[in-house]
Amino acid sequence: MARAKLKGSSFKRLATIIVAGLLLIGGAELWAAGASKKDMVVMAWQIDELITFDPAEVYELAGMEMMANIYDRLVYLPSDKIDAPQPGLAESWKVSADGQTFTFAIRKGAKFHSGNPVTAEDVAWSVQRAIKLNKGPAFILGELGLTPENVDQLAKATDPYTFTLTITKKLAQSFVINCLGSGVGSVVDKKEVEPKAAGGDFGNAYLKKADAGSGPFKLTTWKPNELVLLDAFPGYWRGAPSIKRVALKHVPESATQRLMLEKGDADVARNLGPEDIAALSANKDVKIRNVAQGAIYYLGLNQKNPNLAKPEVREALKWLVDYKGIEQSVLKGTRVVHQSFLPAGVLGAIDSNPYSLDVAKAKALLAKAGLPKGFKVTMDVTNSFPTNVIAQAIQADLAKAGIELEIIPGDNKQTLTKYRARNHDIYIGRWSPDYADPHSNTQGFAWNPDNSDSSTSKLLAWRNSWDIPEMTKKAEAALVEGDTAKRAKMYKDMQLEHQKTSPFVIMYQDIWVIAERGGVTGFEVGPSSDYVYYRNISIK
């Protein structure tokens, strides 16, 4: 068994190969840092959810944000004050004496990216198209009583610069304006899109990947799961944006986003986890901003479960969550305690958080309910941050009062399937408003017109089998209240009652953490993706 020996020369050759390989790996000094980056802002962002750029179809957060920058709406809701609508493509509007007919004067001189002027005909067609296509967000305009059959009659151009909208039911004026101010109210270039319609799709196949807007930015490139490029539209009616190009890079991993931001390859990072935020807060080149978002985290207690149906048990559970503790130890600045169903920033939101961890009180309530030793219950949990960690913390809290919580982890679609079939005990969920009006969340949490299994509207109160004819009436009354101040008061009262009686343990509101390089200014982030604007961004 002679031991093989390598001769000197072959060893040298081998060494050369290995060194060459290593050089290839490490020594590729090829990369020169970017050229004129002041004209461009780069955002590192998880945008794999983007599937369409058609405003009648977009229903993803990232997509809604794109719509807010590529398209204009009749009204403009400023990111810092979404309850005060301002003129957008409509210069002004009037409401008829009976409150049913809205007349909008369309701005003259506004142009689409194609160069076509914006007319009332485009506005009417956009509304008709959204309703007839009947994709995800169509129901928002549907709330105004528009249907594929009546929309041609109710939403129309009476002259080139006048658009009228007639609603079939009595609704609060603020509600109508808020619906039109959401992404589905985007005005589409009819002349550009209509010729591209195929098979009655109103140009949907074309517009999925194209742009027919009049907003401050044009869609230049979209590579799914990779990149979106938006270029400034110099002919924008409010004036050209300060920045020439916005590049949105899909970067799924928080740590990678952080490295790019530190390195200066990204100007803004959008999905940083708690650890990376903490690490960046010491970096002087980086600014960190917290913006409260509309999404609410809650526990839904299924009323089909006899234990959870007891009012005392419902209340006891509200006293068994260590709201503050969880916020500080695991959520670390990414969520904030919030215990009512309207998120801060929306009309009628309240600032009342009466519950805290109080085991003695909870035990007393359980005893009153005839369950002094607690009970066993399951919770369906979507296995991702933050619901997974919140659920674990709650499991420990509930154990203090003898409640044995079994966590059933699952994929989001899986837990949701079970939830929608009302087969859960407790569901930990996230709910975000669809438009900037209190009705959106009220409808979710406090409205259930039909509690039967065959109900057509399966929103949150229904999913938890909470039969509330009285509160449903109140929700409907608030929807039609014409006096905005009075309307706000109605929502406040409903939330206070809801806080006491509902089978919802409302816990947190989302915080959007935006990390920017020091030189970035003017990035306007509102309480929902519908109101995030790039127009004033500039880089020093």
Place this chain on the structure above:
Amino acid sequence: MDETRHRIRERAEQALKLLLSLTVTFMGLLAVTFFIGRVVPIDPVLAAVGDRASAESYAQARRELGLDRPLYQQFLIYASKALRGDFGKSVLTSNAVIDDIKRVFPATFELATLAALLGVLVGVPAGVAAAAKKGSWVDHGIRFVGLLGYSVPIFWLGLMGLLVFYAKLGIVAGPGRSDVLFEGLVPTVTGALLLDSALAGQWEAFRDAFAHIILPASILGVFSMAYISRMTRSFMLEQLQAEYVNTARIKGLSERTVVWRHALGNAWVPLVTVIALSYGNLLEGSILTEVVFAWPGLGSYITNSLMSADMNAVLGGTVMVGIVFIALNFITDILYKRLDPRAR
């Protein structure tokens, strides 16, 4: 005359066998993905229309997806479409699955090929050297590095690579396939950025693409190198103990010729299979590497689709991987015949 006819018959038989095995594999693949898609406790309509769709659009989507028909009919429709290359639309991207795959596969192909190349170019010589110097520090060193490459989590290694080579040293480019500045300069021909930019003669873009791909390719390459060098070492040890090696030495051939030509020449035969397998694994896409490096490849496509119950996309991706392995097997068979005279 008889000889030719015999050969033609043999060829036809081989082709038929291949076709048969392909069909069986393919149908098996279809059946398994289809039934797994039906067994998971996820409502496919919900996956298609989202949480807040109205009752009508829910019912409409259910009809469109064919979910109101009996199960066997659903499978037949599904299988007949798939055989025509139509895997339907992805729920997640709303594109035809085949278009999605055309987009994501070149990114993975480029990365995997470079990684496999690194793995072979470094792994094979390292394995040979380790075997030739068995028990020496060279052997121990190479085995240690191989073990490290084998056992360190790739996610961590990727992040550390970015931290050191990108953030600290700045000698490679950051995550993604190219810099935004080069966007739109290179026309898409193959979808593989290195090839496309070279074809277009855009050498700046080529350099940029290379600076982006080199780190993730090296990280993946380390893993494939670790595997290939270990296997090379063990195949070589086997060969070096064989009689013909002694004979060659006694004949007075130089040690270099004995190791590199005679022993390695024979070790190539099993090595080709190992390399093909490791290349196949790389071509499946590596979700962890893709996530860390924001690389839009097949791995994250299939994983994201799985997470979202997007069964059309999962099937399309699975079939793609199946085709890759079938193709690699085919190539390996040809190489076998060239390398091993007995198989000719």
